[in-house]
Amino acid sequence: MDILIVKNLTKRYGDKEVFSNISFTIPKGKFIFLCGENGSGKTTLFKAIMQMVKVDDGKILIDDSIIKKKTDICFITDQVILYDNLTVCEMLALVLDINDIKKNTSQKQEILKHFYCEEIKNKKIKQCSLGMKKRVQLMCGMVLEPKLMLMDEFFSGIDSEKYEEIKIILKEYVKNGNTVIMTSHIKKIRQELAELEISM
Numbered sequence: 001m002d003i004l005i006v007k008n009l010t011k012r013y014g015d016k017e018v019f020s021n022i023s024f025t026i027p028k029g030k031f032i033f034l035c036g037e038n039g040s041g042k043t044t045l046f047k048a049i050m051q052m053v054k055v056d057d058g059k060i061l062i063d064d065s066i067i068k069k070k071t072d073i074c075f076i077t078d079q080v081i082l083y084d085n086l087t088v089c090e091m092l093a094l095v096l097d098i099n100d101i102k103k104n105t106s107q108k109q110e111i112l113k114h115f116y117c118e119e120i121k122n123k124k125i126k127q128c129s130l131g132m133k134k135r136v137q138l139m140c141g142m143v144l145e146p147k148l149m150l151m152d153e154f155f156s157g158i159d160s161e162k163y164e165e166i167k168i169i170l171k172e173y174v175k176n177g178n179t180v181i182m183t184s185h186i187k188k189i190r191q192e193l194a195e196l197e198i199s200m
């Protein structure tokens with residue numbers, strides 16, 4: 001079963017063609033890596049899937065029996081987008097609140113623990129390191145139980161110990177029938193996680 005089909009997609013920024021006539025399918029329940037050199041258009045493709053940029057030609061077809069609402073796709077960009085003045089705990093509470101998800105205190109503790117954010121729960125986002133912020137971002141995205149995760153260079157800035165821990169979370173996520181599309185220039189990560197590689 002395919003969760004997403006890219007058909008003859010072309011994107012230009014002004015006169016500059018980023019990619020031309022690309023086509024591929026994304027099967028459900030797999031760990032997929034989007035590969036390509038710097039500037040080949042991986043981030044642009046993620047943005048096109050999220051409808052953050054318009055394409056010039058072609059189509060992106062998303063299976064609406066799997067992706068039923070906006071939060072069923074989670075895009076974790078290479079930029080950290082969090083509220084600096086909130087603590088990690090407050091950030092989680094805000095995401096739950098905005099999305100009308102009710103969790104009691106012990107459930108929130110469990111979530112913080114699951115995403116290795118318990119020890120930083122009272123830290124303000126602005127006091128967190130890049131690796132910490134990325135864990136918070138992952139938690140805030142995954143707590144909404146998306147069916148598809150788009151992860152742009154997620155592991156850059158994450159140390160090897162946390163990489164091993166997050167790897168377990170993501171493998172479990174895919175094992176449960178969900179789909180990850182990830183970019184990474186780190187060969188070891190692709191070798192360890194990729195079930196399928198798509199070249200731009």
Ligand SMILES: Nc1ncnc2c1ncn2[C@@H]1O[C@H](COP(=O)(O)OP(=O)(O)OP(=O)(O)O)[C@@H](O)[C@H]1O
Nearest residue numbers: 013014016018036037038039040041042043044045
């Ligand atoms: N908003 C924009 N306006 C004009 N050009 C852009 C814009 N965003 C990206 N580009 C250009 O489009 C091309 C593709 O960029 P993109 O970030 O999608 O590549 P990428 O494959 O993700 O690169 P990297 O591996 O370095 O992250 C690059 O040449 C980039 O300079």
